[in-house]
Amino acid sequence: MTFKEKLSAIREQMKTDGVDAYVIPSADPHMSEYLPNHYKCISFATGFRGSVSTVVITQDFAGLWADFRYFEQAEEQLKDSGYQLVKLKAQHTPEYITWLRENLADSAVIGFDEKLVSITLSELFHKQLTVKKIKYKHKDYLQPIWKDRPALPTEPAFLISEEFTGQSTKEKLNLIRAVMKQYHVQHHLISSLDDIAWIFNLRGKDVNYNPVVLSFALIAENQATLYIQSDKLTEEDKTSLSQSGVNLLNYEFIAKDLQFIPAESSILIDPRRNCLALYKLIPSSVVIVKETNPSTHLKALKNSTEIEHTRIAMRKDGIAITRFLKWVKENAGKIKMTEISAAAQLRSFRAAEVGFIGESFNTISAYKAHGALPHYAANSKSDSEIKAEGLFLVDSGGQYFYGTTDITRVIPLGNPTEEEKTDYTLVLKAMIEGCKTRFPKGTCGYQIDAITRRPLWDHGINFGHGTGHGVGYLLNVHEGPQVINAGPTPIALELGMITSIEPGIYRPGKHGIRIENLVLTVEDQTNEFNEFYAFEALTLAPIDTSIVKVDLLAASHINWLNTYHRLVFEKLSPFLNSEEKTFLKEMTKEL
Template sequence: MSTQTHAKGVAAQRLASARALMSREGIDAWLVPSADPHLSEYLPGYWQGRQWLCGFNGSVGTLVITHDFAGLWVDSRYWEQAEKELAGSGVELVKLLPGQQGPLEWLADQAVADSVVAVDGTVLAVASSRALASKLYERGARLRTDMDLLNELWRDRPALPANPVYEHLPPQASESRRDKIERLRKSMLERDADWHFIATLDDIAWLFNLRGSDVSYNPVFICFALIGPNSVTLFVAGDKVSKFVRESLERDGVSLLEYTQIGAALREVPGDARLLLDPAKVTCGLLDYLDAQVSLVEALNPTTQFKAQKNAEDTRHIRRVMEQDGAALCEFFAWLDGALGREPVSELDIDEQLSLARKRRPGYICPSFATIAGFNGNGAMPHYRASEAAFAQIEGDGLLLIDSGGQYLGGTTDITRMVPVGRLSAEQKQDCSRVLKGVIALSRAHFPKGILSPLLDAIARAPIWADEVNYGHGTGHGVGYFLNVHEGPQVIAYQAPATPQTAMLPGMITSIEPGTYRPGRWGVRIENLVINQPAGQSEFGEFLRFETLTLCPIDTRCLDLSMLSAEEKGWLNAYHAHVNERLSPLLQGAGLAWLRARTAAV
């Protein structure tokens, strides 16, 4: 029996066990989101129940199990991957499409009188819980959030991570912990709140100038924070905090309690308190600890907005990180050009060599996400990841898509580049050129300060739509400062709601990454990170523009230059001249030669 066949059999057995447990507990449907009590994107093993149940390894997906159906809802980034990994498991792929039913809507639509839907309330956002409970109530059904069925099913469930917490120090940490806490208290007062509860790990890491390694790729640690009128408390496993870090926190007025004490602490919040929290970032199971008399002030966490707007000192560090990251990429691409056709190179080798190149650079900590190296058909899966069990050799003719990034003490990087292998077809070059036109269109844009970021999406898509081509994922996501590679509140995606919190403000770092995917054939994506900078002021208000931060050539061998206008060629040449100027001092030998060849004017 193959490993894959065995995995499908295991998933089917686990579904059967889940249904038996549901029958015993009187549950008609079980909702299993990809989430933890902090609503993180990347989950510690303890909370990877969705993956354990059905075998799908993607980072995002929602599983629903009933007695006669099991379905996994995923967006277009994961359709091909999910189709392969779910085959034979007893779980159906349900494609998430704009305007169509998501898993919560489906559950509500299927509910009948007296039926029960269960979910672990500690991993379901308050906003989602309210929406689902309300819809179920209308059907005479109810939502149970008071049990974690995985505890009984998952006998070898991993332990909670126990990695040490460390300080993010000056010069990279440009604002002190005390100053950040003072800023937060002022924001609480403006919202007429005397208490504030934070569950999101990136917000807490930023606020306290602390980092960790409990979550893959994101330098955060498992914790909660509760700010009262006269107290600031960090809830974290005590054995993860050294005496030095503990004393540093205490000097700044921060008390430490065990991670598991958060429930007891929330119970002690006075009934007359006004508690600020973000209902999209706190789970309903945690809110159940509160006295029913506590008044909730529901708003975006102030820290989310604070950390999204990088200050001038942060930006200087990020620019230096981009130079080091770009130099590492030049060395990598020089190796790749020399190796292709001369020695065996696989998608796994790409990941290994990229990591080695980055590790040689100062301040590097770890990858910012799992490297995506997809050759030809594998590149058509936006979140593809090669594994020892399934990977491609890079040989013959085709397109190689490489999406990678690094965590550095002075910033977080994320970049996608296309590499020609052998001879490219005219259609492949046209796809690459069309995607580049989208990158250039949005990179050159000026826009009003405060515009809601989803509204910018059409600028990048217009040159792609012009040829009746499209792509399913968003065009851009926010990026943290030595924090999560995916951070809001801004997002450039027409599928996302254009809410006030998505306003574009100075200092925000966002990706620009349009694409084109032809299943089974190839995929194209080109990605740079940009930062919002003032562009000027007129009688119509303040305007912003993008400064491109990413420094790495865009391989012109992938392009049909006849598709680019004179203005687009001018942008590309200016970008390449800038890249050459910034990176040349950091390179020598093959890396420098590759840089100069790839930045030659077109």
């Protein structure tokens, strides 16, 4: 079926059921950011392959809401699909609900698959559309027309030992139960895959790039149940979980067990990380406490074992990145090199490192104007040849048995313009500004965001994405609860949190520049004013300074960069051959 034929088939079902608007979120029953192929509903329906969007269909309109990162990609991929792009004014906001309020008649009917809608989103629908007396129906209009829909993944899962996690499953369950006791609840439902992976020291391959396993968990005062396809685990791992006080039941049994939670008891549920379908199964006599999963905060605070292993991952990643930078700079314009082949070469450098499991997201390999697309994904049609000129942006990451990495570097390849030099220097200055910030305990991400953007704002320049995100430990490359962006999220940056700092400048049709390091929040000093924290640079890879306009940098920025480069050379050079060491020495020379 063409996308227009699929759209027509959805509308026919809507007409039969009396549904006026059909909403397709980018989600699965676990409220994941990255989805198993079975739940890539928007890609199936529209052809758009970005990771974040929402579709709304009526009889005379079909729109896809996406943010700044995807504007050009969506325009291209939605051509001749019957859908049109609706540009979000603010990232991560459900502006389509306002559109529904303005365009639907009173008492209209909205349909959506309740497995793909979070409790929070459902409540937002009701709050914003109450005035219209909207009715809601649980509908899945894709299943009847998705003839070759991928099955749920059956990849094997595995447990990782305390040697790598620093905490046992039993210890983590005790920490969660302590929080449950504070909330006076007897049960806790968890659907989010990264939380489950962290609690049970469980990893797998069910979702591309994120080493998680399709599962649910129900934790009670004296027992914990993990709902997972039974054949995913070895008998040894099953025994280990049992010894940790964990019962195993099949994945689909969660729906049954929720209906039999004892009357008059209580349950803790994260409304942002659980779907409406499961929520509606809980008996009305059960008291529901809606709060963030305790594990969300606990897993963000990396323990000493996780931090030390992350440093190993960063060293291994830095070796691979150094070899890649050398390969690109020495071969661009001499051999046939494209965005796709360069990304493959980078993966091969990472794969050569012991402990490499896979990439942490789809590499953004973006040459020249493609760099202006923050989430650009090269394909066979767009795959540009990389020549000895212009700027080449590479945003990539690895999953290692020792941790998760995420790094962006821009490689100048020749004949830079003055605008490119200035933009590159300003982005570098902004990144350093964020990385060298010292801040009092209690500081939130939006405060660091403003500090980081200041060097760009001084020149009347801004960027449309967040400055940084939390990063997991052999888990999701995007992890909460902390975030560094303009939104007033009241989450403080705490000791042990790993966060990215990645400002950028994007000039459509010309170039894109983003430079990214991961940092660890560490103690700085304590005085009569407060406890002060700082950022330790975790990422270990050279930053190209060949086009830096030194006069745009203050002494503090130059000092930070020189100190950082000394650290990079010290940590990486023992593992490089003589040619690689010479290359790194040149790349890290002082300004």
